[in-house]
Amino acid sequence: MRDVCVIGIGQTPIGELWEMSLRDLGAAALKSAAQDAGIEQVDALYVANMLAPRLSNQAHLGALIADFVGWRGIEATTVEAACASGGAAFQTAVRAIASGMIDVAAVCGVEKMTDATTGPVTSALATAADADFEGAHGASFVALNALVMRRYMYEYRVPHEAFGPFSINAHQNAVNNPNAMFRKAISEKIYNNAPMIADPINLYDSSPICDGAAAIILCPLEMARDLSKNTPIKILASATATDSLDLANRRDMLALEAARMSAARAYEHAKLAPADIDVFEVHDAFSIMAALSLEAAGFAERGKGTYLAQDGEITVSGRVPISTMGGLKGRGHPVGATGVYELVDLITQLRGEAGANQVPNAAMGMSQNIGGTGATVVTHILGREN
Amino acid sequence: MRDVCVIGIGQTPIGELWEMSLRDLGAAALKSAAQDAGIEQVDALYVANMLAPRLSNQAHLGALIADFVGWRGIEATTVEAACASGGAAFQTAVRAIASGMIDVAAVCGVEKMTDATTGPVTSALATAADADFEGAHGASFVALNALVMRRYMYEYRVPHEAFGPFSINAHQNAVNNPNAMFRKAISEKIYNNAPMIADPINLYDSSPICDGAAAIILCPLEMARDLSKNTPIKILASATATDSLDLANRRDMLALEAARMSAARAYEHAKLAPADIDVFEVHDAFSIMAALSLEAAGFAERGKGTYLAQDGEITVSGRVPISTMGGLKGRGHPVGATGVYELVDLITQLRGEAGANQVPNAAMGMSQNIGGTGATVVTHILGREN
Numbered sequence A, B: 001m002r003d004v005c006v007i008g009i010g011q012t013p014i015g016e017l018w019e020m021s022l023r024d025l026g027a028a029a030l031k032s033a034a035q036d037a038g039i040e041q042v043d044a045l046y047v048a049n050m051l052a053p054r055l056s057n058q059a060h061l062g063a064l065i066a067d068f069v070g071w072r073g074i075e076a077t078t079v080e081a082a083c084a085s086g087g088a089a090f091q092t093a094v095r096a097i098a099s100g101m102i103d104v105a106a107v108c109g110v111e112k113m114t115d116a117t118t119g120p121v122t123s124a125l126a127t128a129a130d131a132d133f134e135g136a137h138g139a140s141f142v143a144l145n146a147l148v149m150r151r152y153m154y155e156y157r158v159p160h161e162a163f164g165p166f167s168i169n170a171h172q173n174a175v176n177n178p179n180a181m182f183r184k185a186i187s188e189k190i191y192n193n194a195p196m197i198a199d200p201i202n203l204y205d206s207s208p209i210c211d212g213a214a215a216i217i218l219c220p221l222e223m224a225r226d227l228s229k230n231t232p233i234k235i236l237a238s239a240t241a242t243d244s245l246d247l248a249n250r251r252d253m254l255a256l257e258a259a260r261m262s263a264a265r266a267y268e269h270a271k272l273a274p275a276d277i278d279v280f281e282v283h284d285a286f287s288i289m290a291a292l293s294l295e296a297a298g299f300a301e302r303g304k305g306t307y308l309a310q311d312g313e314i315t316v317s318g319r320v321p322i323s324t325m326g327g328l329k330g331r332g333h334p335v336g337a338t339g340v341y342e343l344v345d346l347i348t349q350l351r352g353e354a355g356a357n358q359v360p361n362a363a364m365g366m367s368q369n370i371g372g373t374g375a376t377v378v379t380h381i382l383g384r385e386n
Helices: A022-037 A061-068 A085-098 A118-128 A141-156 A160-174 A188-192 A221-227 A257-270 A287-296 A305-310 A335-350 B022-037 B061-068 B085-098 B118-128 B141-156 B160-174 B188-192 B221-227 B257-270 B287-296 B305-310 B327-331 B335-350
Strands: A004-011 A044-048 A075-080 A105-112 A196-198 A211-220 A233-242 A279-281 A364-371 A376-384 B004-011 B044-048 B075-080 B105-112 B196-198 B211-220 B233-242 B279-281 B364-371 B376-384
Touching (some): A004 A221, A022 A105, A044 A085, A075 A085, A075 B085, A085 A105, A085 A335, A105 A335, A160 A287, A160 A305, A257 A287, A257 A364, A257 A376, A335 A376, B004 B221, B004 B335, B022 B105, B061 B105, B075 B085, B085 B105, B085 B364, B085 B376, B105 B335, B118 B141, B141 B196, B160 B188, B160 B305, B257 B287, B257 B364, B257 B376, B279 B335, B327 B335, B335 B364, B335 B376
Parallel strands (some): A044 A105, B044 B105
Antiparallel strands (some): A004 A211, A075 B075, A105 A211, A233 A376, B004 B211, B004 B233, B233 B376, B364 B376
């Protein structure tokens, strides 16, 4: 098995990008990543996307984007695991290179959500949940997360205000990220008084509907120095685990079992423990998911995820910095692209290029990309290769 | 790089399967494949599907089907490349095992098309083509293939009747396949008098709208004998190539450039030539595609694909047997699942289990899975391991 590393990253700003189409977004991120790596051609492209077949009437994004970026002829496919598509596509690239069959691969997460109105977007997002057991009963994706949050608050006697620091930290970090959608800090008061979306999830517990694309260039570690001047960032572990799509069939609704298994497999493979991780990019699509992810990955005991946030340990100077470039809440959550954005942010930290948001001496980082209400979780551990 | 082989195959019959849901179909094929292999558990599942997000309001099929088949917790994702999804998912499994990161993997192609009416199905199939440059102008998928066929007939002065043998051969072979949708032979007269769908494509030039699922179990060659009693079928080459999605941007509309490149890469990797291939499972979604695929893969000169068919060389006793279990035309074309069905049919031949349709001494076989009007083509070469 060959060691695999990242030699280039790129992204578009996240927002309501009316002037850019799906292929424009994908190509912009890929060109930026290729330029960053200093390469012109790749052997394969893995596109992460969830909603284009419904919102843009477009499947088959692999070939579409490969052609539009100027790489006609290369191998290209699309990988989908709902909101965990980005992590899954990155894993596909890692495997392809590790197998020896592909040398230089590109991953591109792309999502275009704002061409449709709220109704179609809400229906499309619900395809991440179980269509027969949840969607057919009218449960939207935010409603399902609200059920989990409500149960969490009841079970562990945690008040709603306890989740505030997740959102406040994410917004604070987004201020310094030029690619973030919401570059404004929010206060505790603003969080507590925000309009309700699906009780107990309020506006600031929720990530936004948005457009964006992020891209990563990977190659075998042994080729990295020849191909690129960038510090290679090595993939130390890549692990996916799954659970039932529908909440009712989970063994324990608050355990986020797939996140626990995915993290455990990653730690085992990398021979590391939570204490070794300097930065943790969580999937804070809703603040409840940030808390559950921290617990499942071993950074907090069960029911104590919000304590970590309230103690200030999740800020860039804390013990477990999360959402360091704004997270899904502040940077934005273009769903199929999100896992790639998480990795791009993590790599930015490991390269020491995070500017005002730099986590001091970040050498080892982890990302956890969650699909559905926790049905697919992809965990990656990356480390700086000096 | 580890050698990879197939140790189990399974499939559901193809048809209008009203009584089976998407997850029922996937689980049935996977259980059958696992039973065939003699295994109970896999490490990873790669689902091939194109239309579920639109026709069944369901994305996230990897976790959904992994859970339903009883494999909750394993790694699972969905791979999509329009009608080439099946081949692409199989390639993902081959890479995962070759990399050493996954030992036993399952591939499941599944498609449920008949729960929707013709309009939504036609619109959903059009997402394989370019939404901006083709779909937005009302070009359905059959209309685009009709343009290619018309151009072929004009350019090479080939009459419509010349395509008859493709359909007649496919239907003849489907008679003996208990899983085929159309188990009836057709005559030249029936072909020539069939109702027109999109001139010059008639009913018998077109594959049907249908439901079905097929599955394959793979493992490293070195583990095959310990895991399963079945003759291992080794993957000798796995190659994907792409082209523009829209026909207007192709360098040469009749060259099927991605099919040519994909086949060339596969031959090179396996160190084989067309003459070494005993069976060739083509993607005969439309009879024109069978002709173009034969030409692109080097079995016929350009413009001479129909000659091969007319000379009887494509039958099970011919020089280049194709669609040996009925192909997309006779067996059926559940789009996202088709690439897996092609491989299952090929493996059936290489195992010598094709019954009345057995190609004598089939030791080396190739499949070519085409997405869109040729924008993604996945070629696999497999060989019996004695």
